[in-house]
Amino acid sequence: MVVPPPTMGPIPAMPVDWIAPLMTDIPPQTPPAHTPQSIETGIAKAALRSELRAARREHVAALDDATRGLLFMRPPAPLAALVPQGAIVGLYHATAHEAPAHSYARHWQELGHTVALPRLSDTPNEDVAEPVVEFAEWTDMFEESDLEPGPFKMRQPKADAAPAEPTVLFIPLLGFTAAGDRLGQGGGHYDRWLADHPDTVRIGMAWDVQLRDELPTEPHDQRLHAIVTPTRFYEV
Ligand SMILES: Nc1nc2c(c(=O)[nH]1)N(C=O)[C@@H](CNc1ccc(C(=O)N[C@@H](CCC(=O)O)C(=O)O)cc1)CN2
Ligand SMILES: Nc1ncnc2c1ncn2[C@@H]1O[C@H](COP(=O)(O)OP(=O)(O)OP(=O)(O)O)[C@@H](O)[C@H]1O
Secondary structure: OOOOOOOOOOOOOOOHHHHHHHHHOOOOOOOOOOOOOOHHHHHHHHHHHHHHHHHHHHHHHOOOHHHHHHOOOOOOHHHHOOOOOOOEEEOOOOOOOOOOOHHHHHHHHHOOOEEEEEEEEEEEOOOOOOEEEEEEEOOOOOOOOOEEEOHHHOEEEOOOOOEOOOOEEEEEOOEEOOOOOEEOOOOOHHHHHHHHOOOOEEEEEOOHHHEOOOOOOOOOOOOOOEEEOOOOEEEO
């Protein structure tokens, strides 16, 4: 006996009047201000960070002390041109393998600029459990009496140092491209600060070995206007 295939009747109409009231209960979606990191990009950035940290460490270890002391002594002329009179210059208190920033700090101070360093507060950001970065004045570049130990084994301005918002910011890098893309420590500290201060002139300081043809980037990544190395000045 041949069983006829079941016939399908017309698809019943959606009970619109039943579903519509539910739909109106859903609040309108606003796009997130910051897109979460994709797993692939996060893994790629983490791998690059360890590769670049090793490259930086080996490069610095291969320099003799006398040479190291002579590098990053004075900004090259095209870089100095990016720092207008009256600029508040943000620098960093370099760790052993970062591009040294001490001579630049003295230089800008001698020219009459206010010099500021990052200071990490314990106040968590409203949506991320990370310390917030602010900048505060650094005046004693010789004795460092106005600095104290902060998170990540970094020295930072004491709590009573006056806040100072850089108009020109020098940023330590793990990696950079000639197009101004940068890779930092991964805390998002600079990315967040720069997103809130879009008019700041951003200058990366790095060793030549930190140059890459390309770096993974995300929409939140803040690009640099220029990068200075011991042998090159890249203006984007
Ligand atoms: N000198 C300096 N100051 C700085 C930074 C920096 O990169 N360098 N920052 C940049 O955002 C901010 C501090 N944020 C940081 C976030 C993460 C790590 C970090 O993961 N450090 C590694 C050691 C890295 C290394 O060996 O180079 C660690 O503690 O394991 C450091 C600083 C502000 N001040
Ligand atoms: N504007 C922002 N608001 C909230 N979170 C952010 C913002 N910018 C970056 N982040 C977060 O910070 C974390 C680190 O970002 P990323 O990996 O790009 O750091 P990075 O390139 O090493 O830069 P940084 O020097 O700023 O740490 C990521 O989880 C990222 O989602």
